[in-house]
Amino acid sequence: MTQPIVLDWEKISSLLDQIEIHEPMKQAFIEYSNGNAEIPPVGELLFEEPPGEVHIKYGYIKGGSFYVIKIASGFSGNNQLGVKPGQGMMLLFDIVTGIPKAILIDQANLTDLRTGIAGAMASVLLANEGTESVAIIGNGVQARYQARCLMELMPIKIINVWGRDKEKSKKLQQDLSDLDAELLIHEDLADVIKQNKLIITTTSSKKAIIQSNWVQPGTHITAVGSDTPEKCELDSDILSRADIVVADSIPQNQLRGEIHQALKKGTIQPNELVEIGQIFEGSAQGRNHFDQITVADLTGVAVQDLVIAEAVYKVAIS
Template sequence: MADIRILTETELRRCVTLDLPLVDVIENGFRALADGGVVMPPVLSMAIEAHNGEVDVKTAYVPGFDRFALKISPGFFDNPARGLPSLNGMMILLSAKTGLVEAVFLDNGYLTALRTAAAGAVAARHLAPEVETAGVIGTGAQARLQMQAAHLVRPFARCLVWGRDARKARACADDIAKATGAGVEVRTDIATLVAQSQLVVTTTPATTPLITADMLHDGLHITAMGSDQAGKTEITPETLDAATLYVCDRVSQCATMGELRAARAQGRMTAPPPELGRIITGRTTGRTAAHQITICDLTGTGVQDTAIANHVAAQSGDAGTVIST
């Protein structure tokens, strides 16, 4: 008989939050990806167009971890009209030695949201210059978390928010102010937001680019994390070309579902860009001067899911419900 520990979202929220230790956990995941030995299959992605839905499945075996995670992440975007959340999902934690299920985290996307925000903080830590003003494009939960995470590693005094809906942008700005203590303002023009920021994070499901090459300026870092499906794009291919340094979380993923996909469709960026893990480990040079312009393309990797799931297992103690199979 094997015991399986089941934790609900409420229980998980008591065990883990967005803090520097979690950022370090996710950074170590990037290190492992650069060190080699990781087994990470391509993302299994399925669109259910009849119901305006999509499902992603990610996983990775990481040497040194006793367990690996299998993450199921559905997004059904007509759900709010039904009184249901757009995003949900779960993580299953399995023994890397026996394959037996050890835990099920019914997180409804909470752990994915945390590890995605923490990955943004890792990118800012290694690529952004000193930040007085940060900007975020988008007004959802990830926009809030990305600014909270960025503030942990680049404690900005001022934040700018852009969104298509002025009411949502104002609510997002208020929440970021409460979480960070920064002065937060709404901007109605993306070019103005970018011009006034040293760090910009894009968090939208846009299919038409929002940032263009003429918006770039010295000393700017952009983290793009909204493009995680073929067809999504937040930054023009010309912008990637114009940057001093363009970095991927995983080149193979960015080439099929990130900003790199559109660039290569135009015959640009044909040489393999560096990956964030190699910059973290010092194998590849990152930002070398404050005036440089850097872009990091984050599509989300199974390594991050395995990293945060193992972190939860270590932090959760005897929380949850144990069932015997």
């Protein structure tokens, strides 16, 4: 029997400039929202000492070639050991026989990348046209991915960054110095929110850090930081004020993220939600007025993992 291909991150990253992912990702969201994907609830394994968490996302699109299992872990103590906190792999299996086809030992980087790509796609989809500045809240790995992925899709001239630790923001500024945009570091979160109409939140906060009265008409917020039942970056009043609240997966967002928090508080109702796949397809309305407030809460769906793993696999065997 043919063995699966096994690729480490060095090899995977060397293939990434050959993959085209935006259109397949859009189609995958559409298939998902049309009920053509089988995506069970996220599997979760928690560790206390040392603290860590593992997320297992898995599923398939009907009529596709593969099913995917994605394992992504975060062990925060790894930094002290000189090890990357994110680890894991994406696995592709033949959908007809179950035979393993690809083992992508991506150290959770493909998860970060597909989150960056989906975030940028949501930002383009829902921000006002002509937007030339963005506020990125947080200065970690995902802040970098959101900036890079957004720059591929929008003519951004100014990237405003806010993070609790200014030194980390300076490091981010250096890391993104190759981008063709001015990167400004800010210390007043309220001011940054008030002065930007495209906001991307990437922190792992467990309480709301962005207040509703800071958010101006015409703002779009892409929230990618909160992907668990506990995490939360936005005052839930922002979601009730929003004209459009977009989930990547309504069932999953009911259990995780900003939407979960707002539903729990009763500030929004499930029937007010739309999925990003519905807007991509045109079966739900996206922004139709300059002054609307829109929120896209992305918790990460296994169809995204399927799309990126399949794209890497196809390039690898070509």
